[in-house]
Amino acid sequence: MPIVPEAWHTLSPEAIAVAQTCRHFYVENLRSARRFLKGVFPEKVIDDCFFEEMLKDEPIRMQLLRDWLRAGHKVAVVSEAGCPGVADPGALVVAEAHRLDAMVIPLVGPSSLLLALMASGMNGQAFAFNGYLPVKAPERGQKIRFYEQRAIKDGQTQLFIETPYRNNALLTDLLQQCQPSTRICIAQNIGLPEALIQTKSAADWKKNIPDLPKAPAVFLLGQ
Numbered sequence: 001m002p003i004v005p006e007a008w009h010t011l012s013p014e015a016i017a018v019a020q021t022c023r024h025f026y027v028e029n030l031r032s033a034r035r036f037l038k039g040v041f042p043e044k045v046i047d048d049c050f051f052e053e054m055l056k057d058e059p060i061r062m063q064l065l066r067d068w069l070r071a072g073h074k075v076a077v078v079s080e081a082g083c084p085g086v087a088d089p090g091a092l093v094v095a096e097a098h099r100l101d102a103m104v105i106p107l108v109g110p111s112s113l114l115l116a117l118m119a120s121g122m123n124g125q126a127f128a129f130n131g132y133l134p135v136k137a138p139e140r141g142q143k144i145r146f147y148e149q150r151a152i153k154d155g156q157t158q159l160f161i162e163t164p165y166r167n168n169a170l171l172t173d174l175l176q177q178c179q180p181s182t183r184i185c186i187a188q189n190i191g192l193p194e195a196l197i198q199t200k201s202a203a204d205w206k207k208n209i210p211d212l213p214k215a216p217a218v219f220l221l222g223q
Contacts, residue, residue: 015107016040023049024073026065026093028080036078054089062096069102083111087131087161112218113159116187119197120157122222127157133170144177151182151221158221167212170219175209178202178221186210188217 020041027033030053034046050068054060068075075097077090084090085106097104117124130147134140147158162170167188174184180203188196196210199220 011040011110012107018074018076018107020044022074022076024068024075025049025078026052026054026060026075026090027078028054028089032080033078054093056089060089060092062093065093065096066100069097069100083113086111086113087129110191112187112190112216115190116185116197116218116220117157117159119187119190120185120199120220120222122157122183122185122199122220123155124157126155127159130158130160132162133160135166140173141177144174148178148182148221152179152223155223160219162217162219164214164216167214167217171205171209171212174219174221175202175206181223183222185220185222186212186217187220188212189215190218 019037025033025037030051033051034049037044037049038046052061052064065075075093077084077093079085079088079090085094094104113129117127128150130143133143147160150156151158171184171186178184180201182202183199184202184205185199186196190197196212199222
């Protein structure tokens, strides 16, 4: 489930129903998850719900999941953005649920990766999501050139993401490292009124380099 208010229209009726009836949640951020649940179902008594935060630098408490499931409770994973379990700590919770032989049901909702691919005009038959690039040089430049060559030789569209405050730095590195003919798609704020989804060659991007806001973005390389 995503928590961005402006994107709630993309949620399926099933996801809304789970938000309405479920009382046990693994979440990335407690405050925004509570706000999300109250937004999609104002009558829900949030104080009657149970939350466990999936903190980046701390192990997830899996015993709590075992206790909840054995007590017969439905447990939902709420992502901050995009699709739970994809580039998301919720994957660890889902893996544990499988080990416990619990039924796992993916809810239909927005996936920034697939939406970006759909809107990019790049190859949707062969593609790879590569997560985050290295932060520092020279590893960062090496990875960019590696993914570019994979896109050129195999025709495989390459997708990756970046921490929002590094968006402009990443675009600068892409334009420095990529060949002029390589196509680069920037897909930012997908599903929101201020969305930017545009594909150009590296050469064309250099003619008018945008100043990207500090907001979630997916970057794609292709031919």
